[in-house]
Amino acid sequence: MTIEHEKPSDIFKERLRAARESLRQMSQAALAKESGLPPSSIAHFEAGTRKPSFDSLRKLANALSVTTDFLLGRTHNPEGAAEADPLYRDMQKLNDENRRQAADFMRFLAEKHDKEAGKK
Amino acid sequence: MTIEHEKPSDIFKERLRAARESLRQMSQAALAKESGLPPSSIAHFEAGTRKPSFDSLRKLANALSVTTDFLLGRTHNPEGAAEADPLYRDMQKLNDENRRQAADFMRFLAEKHDKEAGKK
DNA sequence: GATCAATATGTCGAATTCGCCATGACCATT
DNA sequence: AATGGTCATGGCGAATTCGACATATTGATC
Numbered sequence: 001m002t003i004e005h006e007k008p009s010d011i012f013k014e015r016l017r018a019a020r021e022s023l024r025q026m027s028q029a030a031l032a033k034e035s036g037l038p039p040s041s042i043a044h045f046e047a048g049t050r051k052p053s054f055d056s057l058r059k060l061a062n063a064l065s066v067t068t069d070f071l072l073g074r075t076h077n078p079e080g081a082a083e084a085d086p087l088y089r090d091m092q093k094l095n096d097e098n099r100r101q102a103a104d105f106m107r108f109l110a111e112k113h114d115k116e117a118g119k120k
Numbered sequence: 121m122t123i124e125h126e127k128p129s130d131i132f133k134e135r136l137r138a139a140r141e142s143l144r145q146m147s148q149a150a151l152a153k154e155s156g157l158p159p160s161s162i163a164h165f166e167a168g169t170r171k172p173s174f175d176s177l178r179k180l181a182n183a184l185s186v187t188t189d190f191l192l193g194r195t196h197n198p199e200g201a202a203e204a205d206p207l208y209r210d211m212q213k214l215n216d217e218n219r220r221q222a223a224d225f226m227r228f229l230a231e232k233h234d235k236e237a238g239k240k
Numbered sequence: 241g242a243t244c245a246a247t248a249t250g251t252c253g254a255a256t257t258c259g260c261c262a263t264g265a266c267c268a269t270t
Numbered sequence: 271a272a273t274g275g276t277c278a279t280g281g282c283g284a285a286t287t288c289g290a291c292a293t294a295t296t297g298a299t300c
Contacts, residue, residue: 054171068188087223088202093230109218
């Protein structure tokens with residue numbers, strides 16, 4: 001039972017925009033040129049109307065110098081091994097009971113976050 | 121320097137087979153069941169006649185507990201320990217603020233657990 | 241208001257993957 | 271020879287992404 005109130009495809013478009021704007025400070029046009037993809041594809045990806053193919057995903061990750069796991073929402077760190085994540089190291093110190101409590105707490109956070117869906 | 125003119129799609133099929141056979145010792149049918157993909161898709165991927173879509177790639181990486189970067193040939197190591205952990209994966213779906221709170225809570229649990237280690 | 245750059249949205253045919261199913265090959269063990 | 275397990279291959283229609291292009295929309299500056 002995973003917390004899936006945010007779908008993988010939704011995470012992807014947010015990660016892509018975050019990497020392009022905050023991390024690399026590029027325009028869509030600049031990323032398009034760097035990755036060799038048409039600008040409209042970048043826009044579609046960030047709008048969530050398309051999901052990248054095998055090749056497109058590779059080009060995006062290369063152009064942005066981030067891991068594909070970050071773009072797919074599998075890792076929080078744009079760069080490198082998740083094992084280096086201090087949070088992961090803390091996680092490994094937990095016993096089974098503590099892990100269950102942490103999971104419950106995260107579910108609570110996710111639900112509270114969902115209630116703030118009436119914005120904009 | 122080593123000449124590496126192997127196309128990304130060729131690397132992928134080799135990585136997929138290596139992860140399934142050597143790393144996890146699963147049959148194609150077993151991986152199909154674990155990932156929720158049809159067995160024929162696994163065969164096509166390893167034959168190189170198809171390349172996985174966005175969703176299929178995620179399912180494969182989850183089922184095999186490896187990074188997508190490894191499957192795509194962007195890194196040399198499978199390094200899937202953290203990404204394989206469901207708790208860690210769920211944490212990636214939280215926003216920054218919630219993630220920070222979850223981290224604090226886990227640190228608290230870890231420290232509390234340390235204090236109870238007076239006995240050996 | 242006018243202009244311009246950046247982004248959003250949609251349309252088109254072509255190409256690719258999708259799940260599903262059938263068939264054949266290969267290789268053991270019986 | 272026959273069986274069973276594993277994998278390879280390809281056809282089928284449906285769904286999706288592809289690149290390319292057109293056209294709004296937004297936001298900031300003048």
